[in-house]
Amino acid sequence: MTDLPLSAAQTILDATLTEARRLNLKPLALVVLDGRGAVKAAVAEDGTSLKRFEVAHGKAYGALALGIGSRAIGKRAVEQPTFVAAVSHVVGGALVPVPGGVLARAGDGQVVAAIGVSGDTSDNDEACAKAGIEAAGLTADTG
Amino acid sequence: MTDLPLSAAQTILDATLTEARRLNLKPLALVVLDGRGAVKAAVAEDGTSLKRFEVAHGKAYGALALGIGSRAIGKRAVEQPTFVAAVSHVVGGALVPVPGGVLARAGDGQVVAAIGVSGDTSDNDEACAKAGIEAAGLTADTG
Amino acid sequence: MTDLPLSAAQTILDATLTEARRLNLKPLALVVLDGRGAVKAAVAEDGTSLKRFEVAHGKAYGALALGIGSRAIGKRAVEQPTFVAAVSHVVGGALVPVPGGVLARAGDGQVVAAIGVSGDTSDNDEACAKAGIEAAGLTADTG
Amino acid sequence: MTDLPLSAAQTILDATLTEARRLNLKPLALVVLDGRGAVKAAVAEDGTSLKRFEVAHGKAYGALALGIGSRAIGKRAVEQPTFVAAVSHVVGGALVPVPGGVLARAGDGQVVAAIGVSGDTSDNDEACAKAGIEAAGLTADTG
Numbered sequence: 001m002t003d004l005p006l007s008a009a010q011t012i013l014d015a016t017l018t019e020a021r022r023l024n025l026k027p028l029a030l031v032v033l034d035g036r037g038a039v040k041a042a043v044a045e046d047g048t049s050l051k052r053f054e055v056a057h058g059k060a061y062g063a064l065a066l067g068i069g070s071r072a073i074g075k076r077a078v079e080q081p082t083f084v085a086a087v088s089h090v091v092g093g094a095l096v097p098v099p100g101g102v103l104a105r106a107g108d109g110q111v112v113a114a115i116g117v118s119g120d121t122s123d124n125d126e127a128c129a130k131a132g133i134e135a136a137g138l139t140a141d142t143g
Numbered sequence: 144m145t146d147l148p149l150s151a152a153q154t155i156l157d158a159t160l161t162e163a164r165r166l167n168l169k170p171l172a173l174v175v176l177d178g179r180g181a182v183k184a185a186v187a188e189d190g191t192s193l194k195r196f197e198v199a200h201g202k203a204y205g206a207l208a209l210g211i212g213s214r215a216i217g218k219r220a221v222e223q224p225t226f227v228a229a230v231s232h233v234v235g236g237a238l239v240p241v242p243g244g245v246l247a248r249a250g251d252g253q254v255v256a257a258i259g260v261s262g263d264t265s266d267n268d269e270a271c272a273k274a275g276i277e278a279a280g281l282t283a284d285t286g
Numbered sequence: 287m288t289d290l291p292l293s294a295a296q297t298i299l300d301a302t303l304t305e306a307r308r309l310n311l312k313p314l315a316l317v318v319l320d321g322r323g324a325v326k327a328a329v330a331e332d333g334t335s336l337k338r339f340e341v342a343h344g345k346a347y348g349a350l351a352l353g354i355g356s357r358a359i360g361k362r363a364v365e366q367p368t369f370v371a372a373v374s375h376v377v378g379g380a381l382v383p384v385p386g387g388v389l390a391r392a393g394d395g396q397v398v399a400a401i402g403v404s405g406d407t408s409d410n411d412e413a414c415a416k417a418g419i420e421a422a423g424l425t426a427d428t429g
Numbered sequence: 430m431t432d433l434p435l436s437a438a439q440t441i442l443d444a445t446l447t448e449a450r451r452l453n454l455k456p457l458a459l460v461v462l463d464g465r466g467a468v469k470a471a472v473a474e475d476g477t478s479l480k481r482f483e484v485a486h487g488k489a490y491g492a493l494a495l496g497i498g499s500r501a502i503g504k505r506a507v508e509q510p511t512f513v514a515a516v517s518h519v520v521g522g523a524l525v526p527v528p529g530g531v532l533a534r535a536g537d538g539q540v541v542a543a544i545g546v547s548g549d550t551s552d553n554d555e556a557c558a559k560a561g562i563e564a565a566g567l568t569a570d571t572g
Binding site: 340 | 432466496510521566
């Protein structure tokens, strides 16, 4: 696994927030996990609800857990709800199956990070995450 | 976040119970959480079932977690059951997606508390919560 | 089990708070559990820390769980720490082995409630709980 | 409770990291929680071990839970190990009783945030947290 440096994580967060403010979204919580699932960087804008960080985290962690973006996990949750419920249990609850958990891949295709965003509609959350990842020169995999 | 004083929480509880007795509802459990999700005040009327407090708590806590009244969480649970199940897991189970978990907003729109009520129909539970919040001069946001 | 009416629970809370203010203690969280371990009434004074309710609850719940006041559980924790750790696990964490969790017994000796208090020193917490229980005409069993 | 704005949380993180690099410490994980216990901002320097974020989080969360810095919780853990183990259980495990979890108080004494730092010695972790809090014009309460 290529390590994601903190400087890249901060670029992702900054660009995600810039996009969120450009789109005038509701206050967001964002988290960047490295390839191990460890929190690399996170911020919550002013006015976020009590558990926004945990929701954002669950989007990103679920994506890493299964190796697919949380949009794809959401599709699978419609087709196979008990599978997704079971995996949610397996990972201790940290799996939120709606768009906004996006994998970041390096040039060789390896997953180096996942970003989770929550606070506006899931589609808007995901659009910001994608913008953040691309600003760091990585490829966004929404699932 | 403005602090919710205990005196205001007690006003909310008293007015909620008064409304419940006026409507001759079944015995209720009620809980007021402050903006941090901490229990500020709670009562269970005589005759409530074993886990009424936990149900009332889950309505209020879920509302704070996502920043919307539990009625709106219930609507989302119909559209996206796995999302709501996942968030329930994320918050440790304390999320009950039916009406009766109502946010209390101050004049500037900020959430300063949430009240959860359980024991009668969800609509009746919510009506009492709303009456309680308004008696304290706050705005009820049912979702 | 004799039921503890809400009116008695409120008498306990009011008298506990009156004693706390007379002694000029730090802000307290208090909870009255009925004989089933259900929350009957609770309040948190202004200025309590984030998890004071949970600590007060764990004192009361542990007392009910083992049928002895939390002071006695604390003594046992010194003699047999692994026993108390194991029971804590068995009850899902809701056991705090220091004074302040006091059983309320009716005239026939039956346990009808437990009160948990947290916020000042454990000895002061317990003194207030005792005053509250006696104000309701019940016998306090501190362990 | 006064809200901690994101800009203040970022000032705390930046100043904490600056102090850590000035002292040439091992790689740190840092987290700023707001008064609700919600993650407001976090970073992990390059080279931190797998669960450094969780350790830092537990220092800060424990401090908020009990309303005292994690240094004081550590002293209590020596005197009353079962009490601290029990509270750790009560708060879902998020309590790490060594220095490095520091409360940030506003001018009126109210707790507006807690910062947790982990990665070097606990004393060094705490020194950085203190520098970060003071850079934001708040008062550090180490316990």
